[in-house]
Amino acid sequence: MSNDLSELLKELQIQNPDELFKDIPESIRTSLLGLPRGMDEDEVRRLAGEYAGMNKTVNQQHSFLGFGLYNHYVPAAISNIINRNEFLTSYTPYQAEISQGIMQALFEYQSMIGELLDMDAVNSSMYDVSTSLGEAARMAKSITGKDVFIVPKHMSRNKRAVLDNYAKGADIKIKEVEFDERGMIDLTSLEKMVDDNTSGVYAEYPNMFGIIDTNVPKIKGIIGDERIFVAGVNPISLGVLAPPGKFGADIAIGEGQVLGLGLNFGGPVVGVFGTKEEFIRKMPGKIMGMTKDHNGKMAFSMILQTREQHIRRERAVTNMTSNQALMAVAAAVYLSLLGDSGLRKIGEVNMGRTRELMDVVREFGPFLPYESSPVFNEFLIRLNESKTYVNRIAKKYNLNPGYVLGKEYGFTDRNQVNIITNVTERNTNDDFNAYREFLREVA
Amino acid sequence: MYHQATFDEPIVIDIKGRRTLKIPHENEGYKAQVPEEMRRETIGIGDREEFSVIRHFVKLSEMNFGADTGFYPLGSCTMKYNPKINDEIASLDGFRMIHPLQDSSEVQGALKLMYELSELLKKITGMDEITLQPLAGAGGEFTGLSIVRAYFECKKELDTRREVVVPDSAHGSNPASSHMAGFDVVQVPSTSDGTVDIEKFKEAVTERTAAFMITNPNTLGIFEDKIVEMADYAHSKGALLYYDGANLNGIMTKTTPAKMGFDIVHLNLHKTFSTPHGGGGPGAGPVGVVEKLKDFLPYPLVTFDGEKYSNDYIPPKTIGKVASFYGNFGVLVRAWTYIKMMGEEGLRDACENAVLNSNYMRKKIQEFMPVPGKTIKKHEFVASSVGSGMPKAGDIAKHLIDNGVHAPTIYFPLIVPEALMIEPTESATKEEMDLFIETVRQSLKVSHEMFEKEPVNLKVTRIDDVDASKNPKPTLRMVRKEQKEALQQII
Numbered sequence: 025m026s027n028d029l030s031e032l033l034k035e036l037q038i039q040n041p042d043e044l045f046k047d048i049p050e051s052i053r054t055s056l057l058g059l060p061r062g063m064d065e066d067e068v069r070r071l072a073g074e075y076a077g078m079n080k081t082v083n084q085q086h087s088f089l090g091f092g093l094y095n096h097y098v099p100a101a102i103s104n105i106i107n108r109n110e111f112l113t114s115y116t117p118y119q120a121e122i123s124q125g126i127m128q129a130l131f132e133y134q135s136m137i138g139e140l141l142d143m144d145a146v147n148s149s150m151y152d153v154s155t156s157l158g159e160a161a162r163m164a165k166s167i168t169g170k171d172v173f174i175v176p177k178h179m180s181r182n183k184r185a186v187l188d189n190y191a192k193g194a195d196i197k198i199k200e201v202e203f204d205e206r207g208m209i210d211l212t213s214l215e216k217m218v219d220d221n222t223s224g225v226y227a228e229y230p231n232m233f234g235i236i237d238t239n240v241p242k243i244k245g246i247i248g249d250e251r252i253f254v255a256g257v258n259p260i261s262l263g264v265l266a267p268p269g270k271f272g273a274d275i276a277i278g279e280g281q282v283l284g285l286g287l288n289f290g291g292p293v294v295g296v297f298g299t300k301e302e303f304i305r306k307m308p309g310k311i312m313g314m315t316k317d318h319n320g321k322m323a324f325s326m327i328l329q330t331r332e333q334h335i336r337r338e339r340a341v342t343n344m345t346s347n348q349a350l351m352a353v354a355a356a357v358y359l360s361l362l363g364d365s366g367l368r369k370i371g372e373v374n375m376g377r378t379r380e381l382m383d384v385v386r387e388f389g390p391f392l393p394y395e396s397s398p399v400f401n402e403f404l405i406r407l408n409e410s411k412t413y414v415n416r417i418a419k420k421y422n423l424n425p426g427y428v429l430g431k432e433y434g435f436t437d438r439n440q441v442n443i444i445t446n447v448t449e450r451n452t453n454d455d456f457n458a459y460r461e462f463l464r465e466v467a
Numbered sequence: 468m469y470h471q472a473t474f475d476e477p478i479v480i481d482i483k484g485r486r487t488l489k490i491p492h493e494n495e496g497y498k499a500q501v502p503e504e505m506r507r508e509t510i511g512i513g514d515r516e517e518f519s520v521i522r523h524f525v526k527l528s529e530m531n532f533g534a535d536t537g538f539y540p541l542g543s544c545t546m547k548y549n550p551k552i553n554d555e556i557a558s559l560d561g562f563r564m565i566h567p568l569q570d571s572s573e574v575q576g577a578l579k580l581m582y583e584l585s586e587l588l589k590k591i592t593g594m595d596e597i598t599l600q601p602l603a604g605a606g607g608e609f610t611g612l613s614i615v616r617a618y619f620e621c622k623k624e625l626d627t628r629r630e631v632v633v634p635d636s637a638h639g640s641n642p643a644s645s646h647m648a649g650f651d652v653v654q655v656p657s658t659s660d661g662t663v664d665i666e667k668f669k670e671a672v673t674e675r676t677a678a679f680m681i682t683n684p685n686t687l688g689i690f691e692d693k694i695v696e697m698a699d700y701a702h703s704k705g706a707l708l709y710y711d712g713a714n715l716n717g718i719m720t721k722t723t724p725a726k727m728g729f730d731i732v733h734l735n736l737h738k739t740f741s742t743p744h745g746g747g748g749p750g751a752g753p754v755g756v757v758e759k760l761k762d763f764l765p766y767p768l769v770t771f772d773g774e775k776y777s778n779d780y781i782p783p784k785t786i787g788k789v790a791s792f793y794g795n796f797g798v799l800v801r802a803w804t805y806i807k808m809m810g811e812e813g814l815r816d817a818c819e820n821a822v823l824n825s826n827y828m829r830k831k832i833q834e835f836m837p838v839p840g841k842t843i844k845k846h847e848f849v850a851s852s853v854g855s856g857m858p859k860a861g862d863i864a865k866h867l868i869d870n871g872v873h874a875p876t877i878y879f880p881l882i883v884p885e886a887l888m889i890e891p892t893e894s895a896t897k898e899e900m901d902l903f904i905e906t907v908r909q910s911l912k913v914s915h916e917m918f919e920k921e922p923v924n925l926k927v928t929r930i931d932d933v934d935a936s937k938n939p940k941p942t943l944r945m946v947r948k949e950q951k952e953a954l955q956q957i958i
Contacts, residue, residue: 093791241505
């Protein structure tokens with residue numbers, strides 16, 4: 025027992041720390057939980073190394089797997105900055121004066137995302153894009169007082185399942201709008217669906233099939249000012265694609281994982297959330313704001329806290345407390361490193377390489393159902409073979425051709441495989457060759 | 468004497484230069500080819516060198532205070548030391564470079580780790596099944612309350628069970644999560660000893676109650692010793708019991724939520740299990756449930772058939788999903804590492820030392836400031852800066868940070884006036900605690916005029932939070948817009 029401990033015990037006039045637990049009734053005390061003995065660092069490192077070694081990383085195969093989480097290059101500078109102890113081990117900046125560093129970093133994240141989205145108000149992060157969508161649907165109801173929220177029929181089931189949960193608690197009804205034959209929102213159907221009960225419409229570009237939906241710019245005009253248009257974007261595409269603000273989006277959301285966060289088996293990621301200035305008081309999440317200290321010096325403050333649960337309790341705009349702040353800092357570092365020219369370039373490379381792989385597909389047959397629609401860095405490929413066969417051939421070439429859409433997406437034909445193939449700047453020509461050989465054998 | 472590093476750093480957008488980071492395939496002539504109406508024209512974040520980016524963010528980090536900088540007794544946040552091995556293990560390629568949609572045969576190691584972590588958390592809480600999916604504590608609350616809703620919907624009682632009962636000392640997220648899950652909130656007062664008023668509790672819990680939600684030890688750091696009676700009573704009315712695990716560090720290994728009678732538990736891995744909080748997150752909020760609620764958990768759950776791990780089990784009455792994928796995996800890896808290294812004995816030591824430190828500080832502070840409620844505290848306690856000549860809690864906080872000691876949580880819980888909520892955790896030396904106590908004692912002698920000038924040793928002095936919220940400027944573009952408007956008015 026350390027000196028410290030015995031002094032503390034003496035001060036409290038007790039022999040053993042356990043005496044401080046005598047207020048827990050005997051009937052509910054536990055003797056042993058049955059947890060294993062503690063390991064030392066070397067042991068746990070070996071064990072973890074063994075588990076990590078049981079996983080096949082994307083670097084150990086030709087991977088074209090995306091579908092919501094993407095294998096982009098993560099610059100070394102990012103882990104260097106987010107592992108700075110002062111950032112890594114700080115709590116939410118409730119004491120602003122001693123936490124200006126992270127508050128400025130988060131303000132910079134908000135500012136750069138604001139430019140990307142062409143939106144004035146951005147929060148300092150949501151948990152992920154799915155919860156961003158859930159919160160956006162709640163916000164649309166809160167602004168309009170209406171309770172029907174329209175989403176595309178074709179969207180990631182993961183996103184949809186989270187949205188459904190949020191909608192249930194808030195008594196929001198979700199309705200689905202169909203796609204047209206080009207894989208884009210069917211504007212005629214949408215126009216018919218929108219009525220007095222509609223709170224808002226969610227649409228994505230690129231959408232679930234990777235398509236840059238050219239109908240999106242027309243949505244706001246159809247639904248009008250009295251309804252909320254929520255645009256779903258891929259932030260890394262916004263170096264080449266026009267921002268949602270340009271199309272009149274009232275709220276813009278996206279998965280920030282693409283901005284230098286890596287895969288990490290799906291988390292931590294970061295939900296991007298931005299809105300128009302007029303709706304800032306309805307926006308969920310923590311927000312850093314620029315202001316001044318009493319000497320007139322630039323300073324940052326956690327603003328509009330009266331929206332939040334620790335003050336507003338059940339009337340708060342959301343229950344969120346912890347967010348994904350460190351991942352927002354990572355995204356800020358990423359955007360700073362790439363800058364305007366890098367963002368444009370990475371968009372060009374992703375689009376260009378994707379088109380190149382689609383050209384490879386064309387060599388083997390008409391396997392691209394939405395051939396004429398522009399895509400960003402994902403496309404749908406349809407092969408007339410069984411899933412088992414396709415998997416076997418892919419394995420032979422150490423290839424993961426992408427995410428296979430199953431019956432939950434309405435694809436039930438057993439003699440057909442529908443794959444979402446994703447290409448990023450990390451895919452090499454070797455990866456392309458493996459894809460070509462795979463196609464040669466299955467086509 | 469503490470002096471925080473101070474730099475007048477511009478906003479990174481205003482740091483101009485040329486990009487030095489190379490992008491794969493960047494010189495191979497790829498073009499975007501975007502339909503005209505959707506083409507991007509300008510972006511507006513500028514270019515700069517990598518070294519400028521690093522210098523900028525290193526300087527920002529130096530103007531921040533973390534648990535690795537110094538003592539951080541922020542109540543209810545459990546700012547214990549975060550072992551560095553946690554981060555090293557989370558950064559192994561085998562964990563970092565795997566995709567959640569890979570076939571389970573390729574990610575057996577990740578699934579094994581998740582399965583083991585669930586088993587460990589089951590033992591710690593006494594729950595029968597665990598989901599690791601919720602991304603933070605409040606996310607866990609929303610998950611748990613969605614399970615409550617689904618359970619009563621299934622029993623066809625949801626039409627009558629519309630209420631969640633919470634004590635007035637509850638974390639604000641409890642009523643907020645209840646509301647988000649579609650329930651009305653009923654608040655129960657506490658007595659002068661700081662525990663739930665049992666008579667009022669019995670009036671509040673009725674056939675309309677879906678769940679009673681409480682953290683134990685409560686936010687005053689007091690163990691609710693009538694918890695078994697409350698649990699029995701709530702159960703007799705058909706309600707479920709929800710355990711907010713934010714304060715688990717105060718009882719870990721001494722009792723379990725299951726022993727106390729709880730049906731649903733959320734944990735905060737970024738508090739009790741040492742994962743770094745990153746200036747606000749990521750956290751992780753796993754949820755445990757008893758047998759009868761297992762079928763309602765979010766999908767998918769990791770299962771083990773004795774040979775291999777699978778990741779496709781969908782509980783038959785699942786509430787659906789609460790996150791895109793399987794949770795904040797990087798955080799889960801860190802918590803697994805922590806529990807593996809602590810073992811049962813280490814966790815017991817952590818809990819005992821946290822409670823010992825808290826009571827030591829409570830005893831010292833009590834010499835000059837009231838500490839409401841029962842004497843023996845668990846991991847934290849709340850002092851109340853009221854009485855003649857006492858400074859405001861907010862002033863004490865600024866005096867502390869000016870002296871390089873992180874402030875406690877202030878003005879919470881709402882039931883204590885001028886509250887200072889102090890949680891030393893197990894990661895504090897006697898010297899650090901004594902310095903904190905001494906600094907608070909000194910603050911009693913600081914005049915109002917002096918307080919006005921504090922802090923002086925930090926990057927900035929006091930900030931006008933009211934004005935910052937009245938004229939919100941969350942982005943540089945809004946700052947510029949306002950400057951432009953101001954300029955036009957002058958012209």
